[in-house]
Amino acid sequence: xxxxxxxxxxxxxxxxxxxxxxxxxxxxxxxxxxxxxxxxxxxxxxxxxxxxxxxxxxxxxxxxxxxxxxxxxxxxxxxxxxxxxxxxxxxxxxxxxxxxxxxxxxxxxxxxxxxxxxxxxxxxxxxxxxxxxxxxxxxxxxxxxxxxxxxxxxxxxxxxxxxxxxxxxxxxxxxxxxxxxxxxxxxxxxxxxxxxxxxxxxxxxxxxxxxxxxxxxxxxxxxxxxxxxxxxxxxxxxxxxxxxxxxxxxxxxxxxxxxxxxxxxxxxxxxxxxxxxxxxxxxxxxxxxxxxxxxxxxxxxxxxxxxxxxxxxxxxxxxxxxxxxxxxxxxxxxxxxx
Amino acid sequence: xxxxxxxxxxxxxxxxxxxxxxxxxxxxxxxxxxxxxxxxxxxxxxxxxxxxxxxxxxxxxxxxxxxxxxxxxxxxxxxxxxxxxxxxxxxxxxxxxxxxxxxxxxxxxxxxxxxxxxxxxxxxxxxxxxxxxxxxxxxxxxxxxxxxxxxxxxxxxxxxxxxxxxxxxxxxxxxxxxxxxxxxxxxxxxxxxxxxxxxxxxxxxxxxxxxxxxxxxxxxxxxxxxxxxxxxxxxxxxxxxxxxxxxxxxxxxxxxxxxxxxxxxxxxxxxxxxxxxxxxxxxxxxxxxxxxxx
Numbered sequence: 001x002x003x004x005x006x007x008x009x010x011x012x013x014x015x016x017x018x019x020x021x022x023x024x025x026x027x028x029x030x031x032x033x034x035x036x037x038x039x040x041x042x043x044x045x046x047x048x049x050x051x052x053x054x055x056x057x058x059x060x061x062x063x064x065x066x067x068x069x070x071x072x073x074x075x076x077x078x079x080x081x082x083x084x085x086x087x088x089x090x091x092x093x094x095x096x097x098x099x100x101x102x103x104x105x106x107x108x109x110x111x112x113x114x115x116x117x118x119x120x121x122x123x124x125x126x127x128x129x130x131x132x133x134x135x136x137x138x139x140x141x142x143x144x145x146x147x148x149x150x151x152x153x154x155x156x157x158x159x160x161x162x163x164x165x166x167x168x169x170x171x172x173x174x175x176x177x178x179x180x181x182x183x184x185x186x187x188x189x190x191x192x193x194x195x196x197x198x199x200x201x202x203x204x205x206x207x208x209x210x211x212x213x214x215x216x217x218x219x220x221x222x223x224x225x226x227x228x229x230x231x232x233x234x235x236x237x238x239x240x241x242x243x244x245x246x247x248x249x250x251x252x253x254x255x256x257x258x259x260x261x262x263x264x265x266x267x268x269x270x271x272x273x274x275x276x277x278x279x280x281x282x283x284x285x286x287x288x289x290x291x292x293x294x295x296x297x298x299x300x301x302x303x304x305x306x307x308x309x310x311x312x313x314x315x316x317x318x319x320x321x322x323x324x325x326x327x328x329x330x331x332x333x334x335x336x337x338x
Numbered sequence: 339x340x341x342x343x344x345x346x347x348x349x350x351x352x353x354x355x356x357x358x359x360x361x362x363x364x365x366x367x368x369x370x371x372x373x374x375x376x377x378x379x380x381x382x383x384x385x386x387x388x389x390x391x392x393x394x395x396x397x398x399x400x401x402x403x404x405x406x407x408x409x410x411x412x413x414x415x416x417x418x419x420x421x422x423x424x425x426x427x428x429x430x431x432x433x434x435x436x437x438x439x440x441x442x443x444x445x446x447x448x449x450x451x452x453x454x455x456x457x458x459x460x461x462x463x464x465x466x467x468x469x470x471x472x473x474x475x476x477x478x479x480x481x482x483x484x485x486x487x488x489x490x491x492x493x494x495x496x497x498x499x500x501x502x503x504x505x506x507x508x509x510x511x512x513x514x515x516x517x518x519x520x521x522x523x524x525x526x527x528x529x530x531x532x533x534x535x536x537x538x539x540x541x542x543x544x545x546x547x548x549x550x551x552x553x554x555x556x557x558x559x560x561x562x563x564x565x566x567x568x569x570x571x572x573x574x575x576x577x578x579x580x581x582x583x584x585x586x587x588x589x590x591x592x593x594x595x596x597x598x599x600x601x602x603x604x605x606x607x608x609x610x611x612x613x614x615x616x617x618x619x620x621x622x623x624x625x626x627x628x629x630x631x632x
């Protein structure tokens with residue numbers, strides 16, 4: 001097992017190097033010269049040249065790449081063209097907001113996805129099954145950003161029960177410990193801040209998690225249907241075990257392996273979806289920040305964020321593979337990398 | 339003689355499979371409804387100039403923010419433009435970006451996947467590791483990054499969305515080729531002296547066709563969603579071109595004062611994506627006897 005983990009870890013290195021080359025090439029080779037964008041069209045040639053020199057953009061591209069990667073490995077992702085702050089600092093100050101949102105979204109998606117999928121499988125071809133799968137179909141078809149907008153119109157505008165954007169009422173800011181407002185509010189025992197943070201989290205988490213919920217529900221249904229047809233389920237029923245116990249203990253438990261895989265993969269892709277959700281809900285995470293930086297051509301930040309998300313994504317895949325191998329003894333480790 | 343028969347069998351197989359898919363599809367009400375919606379959308383896209391009651395870019399500030407009424411069925415936007423006409427106009431953009439991007443990704447992905455799967459070895463490793471690298475970044479984020487570099491425009495959106503979809507097709511084709519290339523009829527085709535290209539295109543790819551059709555149908559829905567997402571973020575079309583996502587992005591500021599400016603373009607995106615998803619699901623069920631029984 002340890003050999004397998006080491007092998008998979010080593011396999012991620014070329015992938016990450018490749019991603020860094022792709023992102024670097026997109027940003028530095030195919031992108032327009034950022035100097036006139038940052039300095040404005042009226043900047044003199046001398047000023048533009050001096051700016052390019054200062055940011056190392058006059059060096060050969062390969063040298064730029066090695067300098068960038070050398071610094072990146074030491075945690076230095078460069079400096080934002082606009083705020084002049086280190087990119088690492090800019091990203092990590094916003095990172096807890098995005099992680100908090102992604103975790104809330106995956107919790108929502110997993111709970112309701114597994115629930116809907118299980119009911120659909122157990123009540124196969126019933127009205128519950130049809131409704132559940134219709135909901136899943138709608139879930140994969142609605143644009144995240146439009147769903148978010150519709151929820152704002154309904155829950156914030158019409159009903160007025162949930163806030164339309166932001167992360168917390170500024171007056172209720174809890175003491176900064178972790179950067180995760182819910183945890184910080186709990187640690188400081190500030191119930192008003194906790195309630196407000198949860199209120200702000202509900203709509204964006206549901207909007208972001210809806211797609212994943214649909215995917216998880218579909219996967220749960222098909223996995224459960226397969227499991228419920230197995231002989232050991234029939235044996236369990238024949239032994240007189242209650243139906244609830246058969247479904248949860250014997251069915252769902254065994255159906256969980258592919259579901260766990262999907263959940264892990266969804267958590268990684270939620271970080272991509274966060275770009276849209278955070279924009280809709282003015283959520284102060286790395287997603288909305290990246291969009292702003294793209295629109296302003298603040299390439300060091302975009303490069304840093306994409307690299308970070310790709311790294312997380314690759315490691316999520318790795319963790320999923322390891323969990324999968326751990327849970328399912330039938331997997332032959334040697335064949336996993338093929 | 340026997341060689342001829344063998345060849346005929348191989349060539350006939352995809353056709354009969356397509357027929358079988360069609361019959362199965364006809365039994366699936368949801369997929370048929372979806373097909374009807376898609377045909378309707380294609381009709382709207384082709385005849386949009388005859389169907390639009392107003393010029394989609396004609397701005398009349400005196401008529402800004404009119405609620406849906408008999409004159410403007412979906413109301414007017416912040417510049418007094420008819421939303422219904424703009425949605426009709428945007429149909430062609432969304433569908434064509436989806437179709438062209440998927441065709442591009444399908445073509446490049448099929449070629450790369452075929453080469454990787456058929457030749458194997460180092461070529462396979464290089465191609466598939468490149469695909470893995472692209473898959474390591476969430477597709478929408480990669481598309482956004484491409485758009486940031488390439489700049490705004492429909493053509494660039496097509497390239498960005500097409501590029502990020504290539505790995506999926508390459509993987510499907512490679513996987514299928516790996517499972518087919520050792521089969522007897524492929525070996526027989528080799529023995530009788532067919533060259534590699536003939537074997538790939540005539541004998542192997544027709545067998546992958548059905549799974550590619552399903553993936554491409556679902557791929558169009560993803561491409562339509564991604565186009566809308568890029569437009570929504572302000573990275574899609576150049577104004578004043580009417581594109582559904584762009585319409586949503588520009589109307590965001592009027593979410594409470596004029597919600598209809600956001601409701602209808604979003605419904606158009608959702609309906610299109612839903613139709614392609616339902617058709618894709620229907621096709622998959624039609625192809626998979628296991629799910630057909632479920």
